[in-house]
Amino acid sequence: xxxxxxxxxxxxxxxxxxxxxxxxxxxxxxxxxxxxxxxxxxxxxxxxxxxxxxxxxxxxxxxxxxxxxxxxxxxxxxxxxxxxxxxxxxxxxxxxxxxxxxxxxxxxxxxxxxxxxxxxxxxxxxxxxxxxxxxxxxxxxxxxxxxxxxxxxxxxxxxxxxxxxxxxxxxxxxxxxxxxxxxxxxxxxxxxxxxxxxxxxxxxxxxxxxxxxxxxxxxxxxxxxxxxxxxxxxxxxxxxxxxxxxxxxxxxxxxxxxxxxxxxxxxxxxxxxxxxxxxxxxxxxxxxxxxxxxxxxxxxxxxxxxxxxxxxxxxxxxxxxxxxxxxxxxxxxxxxxxxxxxxxxxxxxxxxxxxxxxxxxxxxxxxxxxxxxxxxxxxxxxxxxxxxxxxxxxxxxxxxxxxxxxxxxxxxxxxxxxxxxxxxxxxx
Numbered sequence: 156x157x158x159x160x161x162x163x164x165x166x167x168x169x170x171x172x173x174x175x176x177x178x179x180x181x182x183x184x185x186x187x188x189x190x191x192x193x194x195x196x197x198x199x200x201x202x203x204x205x206x207x208x209x210x211x212x213x214x215x216x217x218x219x220x221x222x223x224x225x226x227x228x229x230x231x232x233x234x235x236x237x238x239x240x241x242x243x244x245x246x247x248x249x250x251x252x253x254x255x256x257x258x259x260x261x262x263x264x265x266x267x268x269x270x271x272x273x274x275x276x277x278x279x280x281x282x283x284x285x286x287x288x289x290x291x292x293x294x295x296x297x298x299x300x301x302x303x304x305x306x307x308x309x310x311x312x313x314x315x316x317x318x319x320x321x322x323x324x325x326x327x328x329x330x331x332x333x334x335x336x337x338x339x340x341x342x343x344x345x346x347x348x349x350x351x352x353x354x355x356x357x358x359x360x361x362x363x364x365x366x367x368x369x370x371x372x373x374x375x376x377x378x379x380x381x382x383x384x385x386x387x388x389x390x391x392x393x394x395x396x397x398x399x400x401x402x403x404x405x406x407x408x409x410x411x412x413x414x415x416x417x418x419x420x421x422x423x424x425x426x427x428x429x430x431x432x433x434x435x436x437x438x439x440x441x442x443x444x445x446x447x448x449x450x451x452x453x454x455x456x457x458x459x460x461x462x463x464x465x466x467x468x469x470x471x472x473x474x475x476x477x478x479x480x481x482x483x484x485x486x487x488x489x490x491x492x493x494x495x496x497x498x499x500x501x502x503x504x505x506x507x508x509x510x511x512x513x514x515x516x517x518x519x520x521x522x523x524x525x526x527x528x529x530x531x532x533x534x535x536x537x538x539x540x541x542x543x544x545x546x547x548x549x550x551x552x553x554x555x556x557x558x559x560x561x562x563x564x565x566x567x568x569x570x571x572x573x574x575x576x577x578x579x580x581x582x583x
Contacts, residue, residue, distance in 0.1 A: 156217060156250055157220050157221070157222070158220075158250060158251065158252050159216060159220050159227060159246055159250060160178050160182075160224075160226045160227070160252045160253075160254060161233045161238070161239050161251060161252070161253045161254065162178065162179060162227070162229065162254045162256075163229045163230070163233045163237065163239075163253075163254060163255055164228060164231075164256060165232075165256035165257040165262070165330065166257060166262050166329045166330025166331075167194070167330040167331065168195075169330070170257050170330070172254075174254075175256075179226055179228075182198075182200045182226035183200050184200055184202075184203065184220075184224070184225040184226070185201070185203070185226055185228060186203045186212070186213070187204070187205055187227060188205050188230070189204050190230075190352075191230060192204060194228075200226075209238065210244075213242060213246070214245060216246060217246060217250075220246075227242055230259075231257065231258045231259050232255045232257070232258045233253050233255070235258045236300055259300070259329055259354050260274075260276055260298050260354070262329050262330065263324075263326045263354050263356060264356075266326065266329070266336055267324060267326075267336070269356075271296075273296060274297065275295055275296065275298070276297075277290055277298070277300070279299060279300060280300060280302045282302075284305070284313065288313070288522060291317070291430065292430065292431060293429065293430055295359065295429055296357070296358055297355075297357040298354065298355070298356050298357075299355040299356075301354065306349065307347070307349050307353060307355050308346060308347055308348070308349070310323070310344075311323065311343075312341070312345045314341035314357070315342065315345060316496055316497050317432040317455065317496035317497055317499075318341065318359070319340075319341050319342065320340075321340075321357055321358065322338060322339075322340065322358050323339055323344060323356065324336060324339070324355070324356040325337050325339065325344065326354045327352065328352050328353075329352070329354065335350075359429070359430055359453035359454075395476075396445065396449065396476040396478065397446075398422065399415050399418070400418075400442065400445070400446060401415060405441075405445075405468075406468045406471050406472055406475070407440035407468060408439070408464070408465060412439055413442050413443050413504055413530065416556065416558045417558070417578070418442060418446060421443055421502060422443070422450065424528045424552075424578060425447070425500045425502060425526060425528050426500070427447055427450040427451050428451070429451055429453045429454060430451065430452075430454045431451045431498075431499045432497065432500070433451060433456045433500045433501070433502070434492070434495065434500075434501045434502070435456060435457065435458045435504070436501060436503045436504070436505070436506065436513060437459070437460065437461075437504045437505020437513075438460045438483075438504065438505075439460065439465055439469075439504060439505065440468045440472055441458045441472050441473065441483070442472075443502050444456045444481055445472055445476060445478055448478045448480055448481055455480055456480055456481045456482065457484055457495055458481060458482065458483050458484070459484045459488055459491060459492065460483065461485065461486060461488070462485075463485055466483050466484075469481075488509065488516070489512050489513045489516035492513075492516050492517070497521075499522065499524070499525050499526075500526050500528075501517045501521065501526075501528070502527075502530075503517070503527065503528070503530070504530050510540065510543075514527070514529065514539075514540060514544070515547070518547045518549065523583050524583075526580065526581065526582045527580070527581040528579070530577070530578055530579075531576070531577040531579065532574055532576055532577075536577075537553070537577045537579065540579045548583075549581045549582065551579060551580065551581050551582075552582075553579050553580075554578045554580075555575055555576070556576045556578060557575045558572070559571060559572045559573070
């Protein structure tokens, strides 16, 4: 059997090496998609079109290659979301020679002058929306091979739910005379038609809590009355937004704040990462959402609080720390949740008697990789959360957190206990 050459054309035959051109020129059988064979209308070789059942078509090759030089044409790079692996599977690796070329991803990023080593690349050919939905939850730079049933317009409509501020570039007919690059918002792209030959690049908005993880914002807070200036946590001075903010760094109604240590565990249980939509329901002064902003660059944090005075405190705290991806909704849950973008993470720090209804509404909006975390100071709240999660078929984890803090007593120090808190995490 004469070795079968699988040759990547890159974006067009102009990307072929001299060696690859010569192999194609000498081919007696050309196999490939109709578009690729169309590049060689004058070629005298027998042409076999790869149709809806490429494996069956490739099964003809061994008999042909017994006496003829067979070349399989591929777009881009044959081994990168291409036909190459299928040819190797059907013929065997020892009977195949693969010639790599430029991928559509490389070409697209070259046109846009952006790096691609940090991008997440997804193909929707023959797949459901699930890979893209999960990738949107992680955000970052996305490059998407589309499909006839997964068009740029359909992708834009998906982005409108929770990622409406992203920017998307549709690159049409790369390497062709009709090549076109168009930057659009999801709203602008949702009803547009594009060439069937396209690639989509999605960039999340740059959050201007600008390198908050590295730089932070210097702020001054007023020392709470009755605190001694000897403790590092309580001394007046400059404070920047960081994980584990002391309670006195925030404007809050006395007692209505998630304690520093509880906050740390809640944020860990939420498993936050860039680009998420997080609901902070019963947000109080917004302490959890504020710290979460450091962990979800490119995402959105929506603090829901029914009390107008506390909602104002959230806005003031957000402004104080320069947090720009925190939104405040003043309304009563679960009713006010209906108009919000679907979340990937939810923290419920309040709700009282409405907790079961709130939690049921939340579970109906989370996808299968979503997580919800509930804090409970009362046994009744703990029981209610567990019952709703169990009834919905969600798995759960319960952690009891008992915190004691050192306090001066006479010439010594004693440990003052805070009320115990249960942290319930729901996931599928």
